Amino acid sequence: MSENNRDGKRTARERLAVEREKHKAAEKRRRTLIVGTAVVAVLGLAAVIGVIAANAGKDGDDSAGPVVAPSGANGEDNLAIPVGRNTAKSTLTVWEDFRCPACKSFEQTYRSTIHELTDAGQLRVEYRLATIIDGNMGGSGSRNAANAAACAQDVGRFTAYHDVLYDNQPPETDDAFADNAKLIELAGKVDGLNTPAFRKCVEDGTHNSWVDKSAEAFNKGGFTGTPTVLLNGTNIYQDQTMTPAKLKQQVQEAARG
Incomplete structure (x- = not known):
């Protein structure tokens, strides 16, 4: 095999290795992004649930509560x-x-x-x-x-x-x-x-x-x-x-x- 052929194959292998590394890095970034997005979504949902729980039973004013009649009221x-x-x-x-x-x-x-x-x-x-x-x-x-x-x-x-x-x-x-x-x-x-x-x-x-x-x-x-x-x-x-x-x-x- 000529020296030029050996160099060409070596260069091709090196390019393939570089592409594999780039693909691995891209895949790693994609997985990280998916996990991060999921965490944000879970935290956002938890916050919404917290707000709903905190406001449970409220209707926008302070009308809820015991009915306390003033002294002497009748009828x-x-x-x-x-x-x-x-x-x-x-x-x-x-x-x-x-x-x-x-x-x-x-x-x-x-x-x-x-x-x-x-x-x-x-x-x-x-x-x-x-x-x-x-x-x-x-x-x-x-x-x-x-x-x-x-x-x-x-x-x-x-x-x-x-x-x-x-x-x-x-x-x-x-x-x-x-x-x-x-x-x-x-x-x-x-x-x-x-x-x-x-x-x-x-x-x-x-x-x-x-x-x-x-x-x-x-x-x-x-x-x-x-x-x-x-x-x-x-x-x-x-x-x-x-x-x-x-x-x-x-x-x-x-x-x-």
Whole structure:
């Protein structure tokens, strides 16, 4: 065999060996890439599972939790906050929303008459809280204010705080009552209300689930809006002839029997 032939075969073998090494290296990189991708996928899946587990049972808000009715609440499911004597012959049921402008208007018109009649023992009022404006406008001011009012009920300051909330009601489109600090600030206008217990109740949303249940009862009741005002079961807010004087007359006539 000539020297040139031997050199040619040797060169071919060397090229083949080099190609084999390149193929082995490429195969090794491919296996490494497959393993690495699989590990990343497993870790990603684990992370997703972790997030799902961490959020299990959550629905996007803090409505879940025990329903804690405020002190003294009564009626079906303890959803009514009573004001006045149980012996009164007339009962006024008021469905209201602290963000509702029409509710404020009703308050401004009828408040003094209602206070007079409850103080005289002739009228009992059942306040029931709704969150219709939160649903219509967005936000959580209706709910937070209702929770704060329930917290005030816990320490016997519901009526005074109720009136303060309406006296300081923001415009309907302004969700100012969503700020618990604002609700606590307004509590300073009521003697003896701005206490550590009240502040904790407001900040913790102690009665949020109770408010949600009350709002659900309002929706199921078939009412058209707030305020809905019922005197002994009759809707007087829809009575175009109703006035504070007429309400007072009807209540006093019932008291006399």
